[in-house]
Amino acid sequence: MFSLIKLQRVFTVHQVPKAFHEDSIISGYRHPRSSATDCVLSLFQLTNETLNVWTHFLPTWYFLWKLMTVLLMEDAWCDAYTWPLLVFLFSCCVYPLASSCAHTFSTMSTRARHICYFFDYGALSLYSLGSAISYSAYVFPDAWLNSTFHAYYIPAAVLNTILSTCMACYSRFLERQSPRLSKVLRILAFAYPYLFDNIPLFYRVSFSTFNEILIHVNGSLLTPTGHSHQLFHVCGIIGTHFQMKAIEADMVLRQSQLLVTVPPFTFNNTVGSALVCVCISLGIICLYSLPLLCGSSETHTTGTEGKKCEH
Ligand SMILES: [Zn+2]
Numbered sequence: 001m002f003s004l005i006k007l008q009r010v011f012t013v014h015q016v017p018k019a020f021h022e023d024s025i026i027s028g029y030r031h032p033r034s035s036a037t038d039c040v041l042s043l044f045q046l047t048n049e050t051l052n053v054w055t056h057f058l059p060t061w062y063f064l065w066k067l068m069t070v071l072l073m074e075d076a077w078c079d080a081y082t083w084p085l086l087v088f089l090f091s092c093c094v095y096p097l098a099s100s101c102a103h104t105f106s107t108m109s110t111r112a113r114h115i116c117y118f119f120d121y122g123a124l125s126l127y128s129l130g131s132a133i134s135y136s137a138y139v140f141p142d143a144w145l146n147s148t149f150h151a152y153y154i155p156a157a158v159l160n161t162i163l164s165t166c167m168a169c170y171s172r173f174l175e176r177q178s179p180r181l182s183k184v185l186r187i188l189a190f191a192y193p194y195l196f197d198n199i200p201l202f203y204r205v206s207f208s209t210f211n212e213i214l215i216h217v218n219g220s221l222l223t224p225t226g227h228s229h230q231l232f233h234v235c236g237i238i239g240t241h242f243q244m245k246a247i248e249a250d251m252v253l254r255q256s257q258l259l260v261t262v263p264p265f266t267f268n269n270t271v272g273s274a275l276v277c278v279c280i281s282l283g284i285i286c287l288y289s290l291p292l293l294c295g296s297s298e299t300h301t302t303g304t305e306g307k308k309c310e311h
Helices: 036-044 050-073 080-105 110-139 148-173 179-197 199-206 210-222 229-253 255-261 268-294 303-307
Strands: 027-029
Touching: 036 050, 036 080, 050 080, 050 229, 080 110, 080 229, 080 255, 080 268, 110 148, 110 179, 110 199, 110 229, 110 268, 148 179, 148 268, 179 199, 229 255
Parallel strands: none
Antiparallel strands: none
């Protein structure tokens, strides 16, 4: 089957424009003006993006299967108690899918690359909100249930999601002038919501039994680790898997207690909040994409560098 696919030519780091350079990757680059078909076909040969795509594309189906199982087999629509889990699982499907699409089509042009990663950042922010919604519902420590912090936790997470998408998208415009600032801004854009989301978990882990620590630590600590980008993808997905297991465990074990201590989950603080974030994030992505789409494509390539790998 593979012999039927015409292998794409790959390039070294010196043959592609600077905007396409990846840290520590010296070869295996695809043509910076690939067609959509070339991008898809390149997934069946070894390039610098092949592992990045597959490590997120395959897990998308795993989380989709989990989402469908809850949705179809547990009659989730009628039971508000499962809505936070549905939002979380939906965000777990969206972020690897957006990431694999971004890594697949990022070499169509410089502006396509920016827009692809805008969607990737928006999806990651949605995932941080999905985590916050499920933590608020099932994971919050007993001592903090119904507290002021609990009441403002989801509104604050919504705000963080919007800020995070804005900062991460904006960081791409700084890449050329100040690469270091761009990187710092992007790390901050994702580290801050991650730390905020995990405050209830840090509290639980500090005051809980060894078993409870094991359940949650796998999920929360694996996510931000990883050296290369592929490793980051793999650690992120494994972290998400353990996070899902921990959320499901809390959801089942604490159900009888939560149903009597906290007010019933509403559409607004579960699915509604996620929908608001999806709409605002799409608006932000459009706002950042417009100047790229309106400007000429030449302004977004690095001039003569863009011609380096014409063949
Ligand atoms: Zn990635």
